[in-house]
Amino acid sequence: MSLPAEAFMSQIAAAEPWPENATLYQPLKEDQILLSDCASSLAVQAYLRMCGLPVQVVCRVNAEYMSPSGKIPFIHVGNQVVSELGPIVQFTKAKGHSLSEALDDVQRAEMKAYMELVNNMLLTAELYIQWCDDATATEISRPRYSSPYSWPLSSILAYQKQWEVRRKMNAIGWGGKTLEQVYEDVSQCCQALSQRLGTQPYFFNKHPTELDALVFGHLFTILTTRLTSAELAERIKSYSNLLSFCRRIEQTYFEDKRS
């Protein structure tokens, strides 16, 4: 966010405390939501739980279009609407809740770097697998994305989304990659994360930060989502400390969810 926008946000947000009726919007869980959106939404949910801020999850067919930036998820707090993890972290910081206050500047820079890594590697890989791999796109992504709409609108929207994502992949240079190369990139990303995590409970020792929430959101979703091939999940499973990391966060923050 730009500096004046940040300042503006802080001014407005700082005025009110976190309300009871804060809501998080995402597409329909059973039939519509895709891997990448589910991962982003889970990351935000994990972050808010780590901060101890209550939020209600509401599923809407048009959540993607309701969002001010077009990305899932977004939260509706008071009369403010904020989307995506980055701005949401800023927003909660303005209200006085933060997980990374205890970090010094070096650590904060490191955290930002790893978050960028996850966004550039894991998220992009998820989008690639969903929309650029023909098998997944035909069997899973397009049917799910178009399920709430009637024909011919369903086909139009699904193909439009696919073209849009493929254009974006070409623009960032992923258009020419094969599925194998993408799996390799995911493995390398996981290796970097695993090395940083080591034997610690969280990335920055005792207390979770937004980086933990982000990594958890993506890894947990990949591990629990059924795709056309289980290759992606397998690559992650080879790093046992990441597996126990996910399990730990799930048990600590989501145990009421499991029921």
Add this chain to the structure above:
Amino acid sequence: ISSIHILDPLPMKGPELGVQADDIEPPEIEQEPKQEVLENKDVVVQRVHIDGLGRTKEDLLTYEIAGVFRAKNLIDVMRKSHEARQKLLRLGIFRKVNVVIDTSRGEDALPNGLDVTFEVTELRRMTGSYNTMVGNNEGSMVLGLKLPNVFGRAEKLTFQFSYGTKETSYGLSFFKPQPGNFERNFSVNVYKVTGQFPWSSLRETDRGVSAEFSFPVWRTSQTLKWEGVWRELSCLARTASFAVRQESGHSLKSSLSHAMVIDTRNSSILPRQGGLLKIHQELAGYSGGDASFLKEDFEIQLNKTLFWDSVLSASLWGGLLLPIGDKPTSIADRFYLGGPTSIRGFSMYSLGPQSEGDYLGGEAYWAGGLHLYTPLPFRPGRGGFGDLFRTHFFLNAGNLCNLNYGEGPQAHLKKLAECIRWSYGLGIVLRLGNIARLELNYCIPMGVQSGDRICDGVQFGAGIRFL
């Protein structure tokens, strides 16, 4: 008899003989007996020609001119020729139609035989227009293409393309009347239209296709239409209310609609007499699509000329939107009320249910208006420019709300009758051609509810359809 030319302008008020001075044989006293002879003389129309046809097919025109053959005397011939000329012009394929009535020539000419010739000039095959429009912080370039009489039977193809700084719209339309029966026609349209509605902080893009079939039944005009529209709604500004944000997204509407119109007014803008009844219903959801509702609306207008060239006009509008199934209605289907074209004294569509300053529209409404139109005081520019202006005194009232469909009709009527907004005032109306009118009014709004936005004092309005 000397040849008689019948030219513009019309309508004829009586037998206009238009006899040229040199054609009359002197002395003048013989004119009167000549007129009597012409009026009472029985004639037979032997031939009717149409000169100047290019691509128009003749079978189309035989229906329009058939009436001329049935004329029995000269006055009848002139009247029937005039009617046939009107019919030919109405087809929209000729630029000019002249009628020439002459005595029959040739071998089989009867002594009282007449030949009627229609001299027509066809419209060009393709006409284009280019306009630039500027308004509301947006400039746009509008390109129009019209192909009248494409296949020779009065079919019309129009294409319009508007390219603006903010939005782009286009539309393609094909119209075909039934030969011999112009009132029965069908048309097919394909369009993309974008609208910005600042009163709701909403932007709507419609991409659709529609097919329409019109036919007259007794004195009414009926229209059946199927329409399939892909609607895309989005917020116009980041500050849009959450209620409007919730409506963002895509939906598909496939609807069948029927409209019935009885129009006995002498003009659609500032009529002096006659009435209008328009009933329209639309059923969406049974031919596919996401939207599912039944929509009814009606429009009644009655006009009566009073003493001293003043006209009293009363109008009533109403509508109801009934959602079918458990999905709520979309903001794109609801009714809106208020503004210089409906209840004057209120801002444009700024009446009724709203959320944080954005007006959401309502599922039921009614609006009534009572007007007294008089000529301008002291009648400046009488007989010319001044006749385009009228002063009017008005009283408007109406209500827009959402109904709770669980209750009965008594409860609905009660809800529509409470919190009535109304306004009164006076102003000046300017008539623009035969399609539009401009108004400048001084309005006093009353019955204002919290949430309504008013525009009391001077209000300007321009449009086609006014309450």
